[in-house]
Amino acid sequence: MVRSASRYSTIAIVLHWLIAAAIVFQVLIAWRMHDLKTPLGFALTQLHKSVGITVLLLSLARLAWRLANPPPPEPAGLAVWERTLAKAVHVLLYAIMIGMPITGWIMVSASRIQIPTLLYGVIPWPHLPIADLPAAAKAPWRSFGHESHEWLSYGAYALVALHVAGALKHQLFDRNMPVLARMAPGAKPRAWFDPRLLAIGLGAVGVIAAGELIKPPLPAAAPLAPASATADDDHxxxxxxxxxxxxxxxxxxxxxxxxxxxxxxxxxxxxxxxxxxxxxxxxxxxxxxxxxxxxxxxxxxxxxxxxxxxxxxxxxxxxxxxxxxxxxxxxxxxxxxxxxxxxxxxxxxxxxxxxxxxxxxxxxxxxxxxxxxxxxxxxxxxxxxxxxxxxxxxxxxxxxxxxxxxxxxxxxxxxxxxxxxxxxxxxxxxxxxxxxxx
Ligand code: HEM
Ligand code: HEM
CATH class of the missing domain: 2.40.128.110 (Lipid/polyisoprenoid-binding, YceI-like)
Incomplete structure (x- = not known):
């Protein structure tokens, strides 16, 4: 029968939602970066790098936790294709959660113009050793980082859509299939207005709004006193x-x-x-x-x-x-x-x-x-x-x-x-x- 008590551990759940929120925010920031040469583009890229590295660290932590703490057994009654698809999507999601930040890190490390990464403007984050390669040797890394970052992002859109569609299908349409409850304990299957589901929806709206509206601090503009206050003064x-x-x-x-x-x-x-x-x-x-x-x-x-x-x-x-x-x-x-x-x-x-x-x-x-x-x-x-x-x-x-x-x-x-x-x-x-x- 249904094992309604079975759910992921609290740490796995907290990390799942933190990472999901960070990735959605991250993609919205990326869509706003456009021109890295403008101060806003520069500041958004700094934030994108910070959030991306955070996702990397959280994802590695989540993976380590998962290996040490196996997830609860799958709910009974899932079709074989559902099981297989869900597993494949989960594995690929891990590949995205870790692969996106690593390819981004490769891209900025191999960049022609070495812009250091200061996480949230405070914590220095090193470049990968490829930063020290001669220009000609760096170029292939740069295009690899760039292309794979872009292709992984398309994969991420498809996988997250599949993943969320799967979670919603079980939650909204299946009888006795407490899948969402594994990640949002207490959610009642088939309840369209389940408070946890509403909270997830509201959280998503909040994260999307934050990603659209956030204005990271722009690089310092005129921190120094005018270098020559009176050079043109006639008196x-x-x-x-x-x-x-x-x-x-x-x-x-x-x-x-x-x-x-x-x-x-x-x-x-x-x-x-x-x-x-x-x-x-x-x-x-x-x-x-x-x-x-x-x-x-x-x-x-x-x-x-x-x-x-x-x-x-x-x-x-x-x-x-x-x-x-x-x-x-x-x-x-x-x-x-x-x-x-x-x-x-x-x-x-x-x-x-x-x-x-x-x-x-x-x-x-x-x-x-x-x-x-x-x-x-x-x-x-x-x-x-x-x-x-x-x-x-x-x-x-x-x-x-x-x-x-x-x-x-x-x-x-x-x-x-x-x-x-x-x-x-x-x-x-x-x-x-x-x-x-x-
Ligand atoms: C960028 C967004 C997301 C990512 C990267 C993501 C990633 C993952 C991963 C990797 C797992 C497998 C966990 C494991 O077994 O270790 C998982 C499980 C799960 N996720 Fe997400 N997730 C995202 C968004 C969401 C959303 C929006 C929902 C709900 C609407 C959701 C619901 C679930 C549920 C219910 C499970 C448990 C599935 C099961 O046990 O079979 N996820 N997620
Ligand atoms: C979960 C982590 C990440 C996600 C989901 C993500 C997502 C994205 C997306 C969707 C784009 C736009 C791609 C395009 O349409 O061309 C992008 C661009 C970019 N990302 Fe990331 N990213 C992540 C992590 C990182 C990290 C860790 C770094 C650097 C340390 C980084 C650096 C960049 C840069 C520099 C660009 C601009 C590329 C260009 O157009 O020149 N990203 N990212």
Missing amino acids: DEHEDHDAPAAPTAPAPTPAAPAAATAAAPVASPARPTGPSHWAVARGSSVGFATSWSGQAIQGRFDKWTADILFSPDALDKSKVSVSIDLASANTGDAQRDQSLPASDWFDAANHPKATFVAERFEPAGEGRFIAHGRLTLRGVTKPVDLPFRLKIDADKARMSGVTSLDRTAFGVGQGDWQATDQIPGKVQVSVQITATRR
Whole structure:
């Protein structure tokens, strides 16, 4: 007869519903990911990865539990084809529950652009070792991960539909076939309005609504104070107030500050004949500003050095060279910042430093100059002009300059990122230096 008492253990039941809810949510999130290049697409993908890895861990736990705790005997009266089909569907569902996350994990590990996985923005989750393979060896893994993730998702839709149809058939139409009760203890077969069945339906509506509506936190937009608050300001008074703008921005400490000089044009009676060296002081910064889908992004480089030999009276002998450690790019979002040095962006593994060397300076009005230099970035060298303002007070100098670059001319942003619809080609670079005469 019917063994109405037979049901899965509480742990098996809790894990079943948790995993089912997570998978439904996961698929809805995946359908909304569309364009991974947008901030929302990026944030949804981070959430998708987090929920997917959670499903993997829960499914492995459930499988282990099942092996240690065999399920209750099947209800009597099931036709052989029903038994066989149900078994096959269950085995294949396990393959989905474990295979989907693993193929997703393969896909992101073999991705050209290495975006780290931080589960729920907090717990670091490693890439598979394929992440360290050379680009050519990674490509087949990437397409395998991608294709199998997609095909498994079609399998998942079909299997879950069959599985739910089976559960509902026994629950709604069969006489004395307490199948749902095995996973939802107490459910009465043939009761269309059984409270457990209603709860499952309501739960499904809730999970679908959450999957459709959830707005995961977008990557940090403008975490840093403006890198150059007054660079374009015309009032010298204001320029002195650069400092108040700076305190909110953590002051980068150039790794090996270098020197430069400028003879104080008015104050110093004894002018040195040549340019002198200046040492970069704390509070100096090299920053950049761009946007992502219209959202402003401010960044800075935490490690750079500058070698400054400069005097307004000896422009022809002045020389400035700045060396920037590209791996130190900081936009205030850990995941984005870890992908910036990757080959699609700065390619810091092959070109760790960007250098700006200026040997020609042009006066451009009171306290203003233009440095005509060459910027080498990602192995490409192009002329770049940096207009800047300079104020020298005895042995202290303060300069600020802003210029704009076309990132695509240097190959910053490869593949899909070459397009300038989400991230514009023009990037503003700002430099603020406080220096003391050596
Ligand atoms: C993504 C969604 C789902 C997945 C991945 C899933 C997966 C599974 C798996 C793997 C089993 C076999 C458990 C075992 O023997 O270890 C199972 C059993 C079961 N599931 Fe689901 N399930 C899902 C959704 C649902 C839904 C929505 C219902 C009900 C409407 C349901 C009802 C049941 C029932 C009644 C059993 C026990 C069947 C039996 O003992 O013969 N499942 N499920
Ligand atoms: C139960 C777990 C998972 C399910 C059910 C699932 C489901 C899906 C679905 C339905 C898609 C859209 C497929 C398409 O139409 O192309 C998708 C895409 C994606 N999934 Fe998953 N996923 C899971 C786990 C994971 C995990 C763990 C990761 C990474 C760690 C991941 C990474 C991705 C990525 C990056 C895409 C976008 C692929 C692209 O179009 O470029 N997924 N997933």
